[in-house]
Amino acid sequence: MSRVLGVILAGGRATRMGGGDKGMLPLGGQRIIDHVVDRLGPQVGGMALNANGDPARFAGLGLPVLADSLPDWPGPLAGVLAGMDWAAAKGADAVVSAAADTPFLPRDLVAGLQAAAGPSGLALAASRDAEGKLWRHPTFGLWPVALRDDLRAALEGGLRKVVIWTDTHGAGTAEFGAEGFDPFFNVNTPEDLEAAEALAVRA
Structure with missing residues (x-):
């Protein structure tokens, strides 16, 4: 099986939470990002970790901190690219991305993405809402390092929307079932954090 590394995307500005690092907020006796690490790590x-600014604030995690290689907050694809470059330097074949504010991500995320990978090796995670509509989650994907130069060129050309690039390369879609709630539930607002506290008891 190909060697896959993980990158946690924490490069956003968290404007709906008043700024700062959402992943560092407390949840269920840990921080949100600790839940992400616990689930993705195995x-x-x-x-x-992909994050911008002073990396010292994440020192307690014991993870390499990768800044975006492109300026002006170009979005999650820049974090994916940073992860792909890091993984390539480590001799890995691919990287799996996960958002730092999503504490209940599937424990079989990597296996599901690998099983659904398209011809290029790309895959995005997806789940269904209460009405049964399938939603893709662009910050959760399997990204072959062989495509990193193509992604870099696309970003330098102004591309920002993840699915435009992944659709161009025939990405597969890995559907993950809910466990009584959406495993990709993410904390964007103070109200979401309250909801996550209730979910943490069940997760």
């Missing part, structure tokens, strides 16, 4: 051969 699935990959190593992890890094």
Whole structure:
């Protein structure tokens, strides 16, 4: 099986939470990002964190901190690219991304993405809402490092929307079932954090 590394995307500005690092907020006796690390870590051969600004604030995690290689907050694809470059330097074949504010991500995320990978090796995670509509989650994907130069060129050309690039490369869609709630529930607002506290008891 190919060697897969993980990258936790924490490069956003968290404007709906008043700024700062959402992943560092307390949840269920830990921080949100600790839940992400606990769930993703066993699935990959190593992890890094994509974040901008002073990396010292994440020192307690013991993870490499990768800044975006492109300026002006170009979005999650820049974090994916940073992860792909890091994974390539480590000799890995692919990287799996996960958002730092999503504490209940599937414990079989990597296996599900690998099983659904398209011809290029790309895959995005997806789940269904209460009405049964399937939603893709672009910050949760399997990204072959062989495509990193193509992604870099696309970003330098102004591309920002994840699914435009992944659709161009025929990405597969890995559907994950709910466990009484959406496993990709993410904390964007103070109200979401309250809801996550209730979910943490069940997760």
